[in-house]
Amino acid sequence: MFVAADSDRVGYLVSLLFHSSIDVRVDSAALIEIVFAGIRSLDFRAQISDARKIFEGVVRLVLGEAASAQAVKAGAAKVLIDRLVEFEKCDTERVLASVELLRRIPSGLAAFAARSLTVPTLVIIILTISDRATEYTAGALLSLCSNSELTRREAMAAGVLTKLLFLVQSYCTERAKRKAQMLLKLLRDSWPEDTIANSDDFACSDVVPYCFCS
Template identity: 40%
Template structure:
């Protein structure tokens, strides 16, 4: 007989004791607690709900018979399969102890590192076999521990090693955790500050890990305000661009993070002001041709990011002022690759530039854009890309002099 996939379901646990409900009761806030736990809380002089911290306008408690019935059913089903409460309690106790070792101020540094290594090993079996990691909200606790260790001290190097392990665990747990937890960065100024400190002074591994968190933040509507905060941080943008422009370890992750941040209109002005377009063009220019002319993700994402930023007028001027700005975009119009994304983004960039800037049109023509577009139209690219290419050809022709039109 197979063992159950998880321990005690989270809805069956008292938020105060973390134990299985024995006598669940509900407060006026709608939160449910075990009777003994909440009565102890109230008798200690507290007048708020422990979970929501709302003021209790009514101190009465109501038995939650529905939840009690569900727990009884769950116990009966598992007992019929040969599992009793002691089995689940034993399974869960090991996770509770693990969490205690990480949270306790009395735990040594070595004990906490060992606990993180155990969490990392256990998280390899997610999403099913070790659900107590999710039920007991290890993600929030581990993320808080990582941020707490961002503070510089005499053992800062040890702290960074600890942060690396914590972020490794966090990334494993992230897909199965409540993304709203990341709003702690928005709600607590010190945590946001520590996030930036880690990005500025952390190892390359830490910076790459934080880039993954930024990508996750950009994918959630409930984290839109946090994404805006991150995108307006000059410190963060400068660090991302430093990695990109110098092609350091983590530059590819940084490009994806920058693209995610630029998805919000309100972030683009700040990103452009930090010379992001120049850094991205430099990155594309310095990418070896053997990679540029294959389906290589980083240059494609760099081009897509430039396209996104060109809604800002100063970004267009930055392309034009870069010695290789227009020519590098022209080179990306037609690549020997089965991937059309870079070509489409490059064509879109040129459409935006050529509509507004006569110098951009002239430079694009001098750089051989007409030949590139004709090759693109004869390739097996998507119909949408071909339509964009025709649009650019028409735009260039309409703005050419009589002699230049001969080229068409």
């Protein structure tokens, strides 16, 4: 709390996220994560931090494969997911682009899977921000669900089925639809028996070719 109690010290740590040295940026991000983990009051967090500067610094860390691995070690996955719903549309797209980059490396995918908020937050984002955001989100969910049965159950509990069924029939990008189709096929065994996906009406719908194609 010694650092957290002084906004100037926190501000200095945030400024180090933009240092020319990647090692300094990584160490700063890791220290910021430790400081904020010890603060339970959301109001206090808001008072001592500049969310936009922290966001910009973390996004810079994610650029490049080597830097991405270091960003994961510094706690980037937690920062991105925990702050995702707080940003404006353009910033949300950038966060999701960063998530898309990090989930491509094993340590990044594992870090996102370990966060209980990851799947519910991503499900909420589908079809609510932009086509690009939906595309990034569908890709991230596909990777996460491909890797874990537990994650698939979490996605179903968060309401992903309804979102995906709307997505494949929407005017979203073809890439987003393809990812949604793959995710629906992956989740097929997890569908509850009483959902529309298992009803006779669904079996005759236009969505079936997307979900059950070989």
